[in-house]
C-alpha cells in the first residue's frame with residue numbers, strides 16, 4: 383500500500399474491476415449447482431470471470447479486521463451495519479471476541495494470530511476486498527500477520543482505526559502494540575483515524591486536548607508514514623461543535639459539524655472508519671469519502687438520539703435507520719420516555735375541593751408545564767367519568783400532551799385516550815395490550831424489580847414506582863423510599879417515573895445526579911392539584927426539574 387496514489391486509485395480501478403470474482407474451484411461448484419447458468423459465465427480469468435449475457439452490478443467490498451462487540455454497538459457489528467447502510471458488501475475477520483455491552487467491556491478473548499491470518503486468506507483469495515479497514519488489534523502478532531497478508535494481497539486502500547480504548551474507557555489494546563502499529567501497520571495505511579487519547583498514545587503520551595494539539599499530533603503521526611491522518615475530535619472538552627482534523631502531508635482540513643446531544647455514541651469511531659472505507663470502496667477520493675462518511679455518521683447520531691437500548695452510559699446507534707426507523711415506530715406508539723418528566727395525576731376529590739372541573743385542572747397543569755396527564759377517578763360513575771375524560775382529552779390533544787386513564791380500560795377505549803395506567807391488582811398488562819393494540823401507552827405501578835421485569839415482558843411502556851415518600855393520596859400504600867426506587871430502576875428494562883409524596887421540596891432529591899438512566903421524571907398529585915393555583919404550582923415543579931434534569935446529564939452505568 384505504500385505510495386498508493388489515491389487519485390489514481392479513484393479513477394483507475396472502477397471501470398476495470400472484475401464484475402464477479404471467484405476461484406476456478408468455486409466456479410466448478412457453481413456449474414454443478416446451476417448447470418444451465420454456465421453460458422452466462424462465458425469467460426473466466428485466473429481468479430475472475432465476466433459475463434457476456436447479463437450485466438451484473440459490481441458490488442464494492444470492504445474487509446473489516448476487528449473485534450466482535452457482543453452488544454453490537456461497536457466493532458465488527460458496527461462495521462457490518464455501516465457498510466450495509468452505505469450499500470457495500472462487508473466481509474469480517476475477527477481479531478478478538480469481547481463480552482461487551484452499553485456499560486463497558488467485561489471480557490476479551492483474543493483470536494490467535496494464525497487464525498486471523500487464515501480468515502483474511504479465506505476472504506482475500508475468494509471474495510476479495512477493495513478496501514481493508516482495521517479496528518481492534520489486540521496483539522503484536524495479529525498486527526504482524528495482517529501486514530504480511532496485505533503485502534501478499536494488496537488492496538486499493540487501507541484504513542486503520544487505531545483502537546486502543548473503548549468509548550466506555552476500557553482498554554481494548556495495550557501499549558505493547560504501539561511500536562508495531564507505528565512501525566509496521568501505519569506506514570501501509572492510506573488513512574489512520576485516531577481519537578484524542580489514541581493520537582496522544584501514538585505520539586508518545588503528549589496531551590491532545592485542543593485543535594492546535596490535534597494539528598500537531600496529525601503532523602507527527604503523518605511522519606510515521608500513513609498518507610492521511612484524521613484526528614477525531616469527539617472527545618474534545620466543552621459542548622460546542624465537533625471538529626475533526628485531516629492532514630495529508632500538505633493540506634489541513636478542519637472538518638467541523640454540530641454536536642448531536644445524545645448518550646448514544648458507542649461505536650461512533652468504528653462507524654466512521656467503516657463508512658469512510660465504504661465510500662472509498664465505491665471509488666470516491668479520500669476527502670469526499672470522509673465528508674460523506676461524516677454526514678452518514680451525523681445523520682445516524684441524529685436519528686438514534688432518542689433510542690433507549692441497554693442500561694449503560696453509552697447506547698448504540700441505529701445504523702440502518704433508513705431501513706427501520708425505530709424513532710418513527712415510537713412516535714407511532716405515541717410514547718416518548720421524556721414525556722414522563724412531569725407527570726400530572728388528577729384527583730377528583732381535590733378538584734371538587736378547589737371547585738374546578740377535571741378538564742380545567744388538566745388545562746392548568748399543561749399550561750404550567752406538565753408533560754403527560756393521567757385521569758384518576760376512583761368514585762365517579764362511569765358516565766360522568768367518561769364525560770370528564772372526553773373533555774380532558776380535548777384539552778390535552780389541543781396541546782399535544784398524552785393523556786392516560788387510570789385503571790378503567792373501558793373508559794380509555796371509549797374516549798380513545800392515549801393509554802392506560804394499571805395497578806398490580808388491575809387488569810393484567812398482557813390483556814390490556816391485547817385490547818388496546820400496539821400503539822397505546824401502558825404504564826404499570828411496580829414496587830419491585832420483579833414486577834417491573836414482568837410488566838415489560840407483558841408489553842408495558844413504562845413503570846410508575848413508589849411511594850418514594852409517604853403519601854395521603856393513596857391508602858395503605860407502602861413507602862419504598864429512594865433506595866427502593868433505584869432498585870426498581872436498575873431492574874426495569876423500561877423507563878420509570880417516580881411517584882408518592884413528591885413536591886417541589888423533594889423532586890430535586892429524587893432526580894439528582896447521578897441517577898439511573900431510565901428514571902425519567904416524577905408523577906405528582908397533591909403538589910399540583912391540592913393547590914389554589916394549578917398553573918403556578920406546576921410551573922414551580924417544572925423549574926425544579928429543569929434545574930436538575932439537563933438534557934445530557936450524566937447517568938449511572940449499571941455495572
Ligand SMILES: Nc1ncnc2c1ncn2[C@@H]1O[C@H](COP(=O)(O)OP(=O)(O)O)[C@@H](O)[C@H]1O
Nearest residue numbers: 577614615616617624626640641642650651654
Ligand atoms: N455527539 C456527537 N455529535 C456529533 N458528532 C460526534 C459526536 N460524538 C462523536 N462524533 C463524531 O464521531 C466521530 C468519532 O469520534 P470520537 O468520539 O472522537 O471517536 P471514538 O469513537 O473512536 O472515540 C468523529 O467524527 C466525531 O466528530
Ligand SMILES: Cc1ncc(COP(=O)(O)O)c(N)n1
Nearest residue numbers: 449456457548549649651652
Ligand atoms: C470490539 C470493539 N472494537 C472497537 C471498539 C471501540 O468503540 P468506539 O467506536 O465507541 O470507540 C469497541 N468498543 N469494541
Ligand SMILES: [Mg+2]
Nearest residue numbers: 547577651652
Ligand atoms: Mg474509538
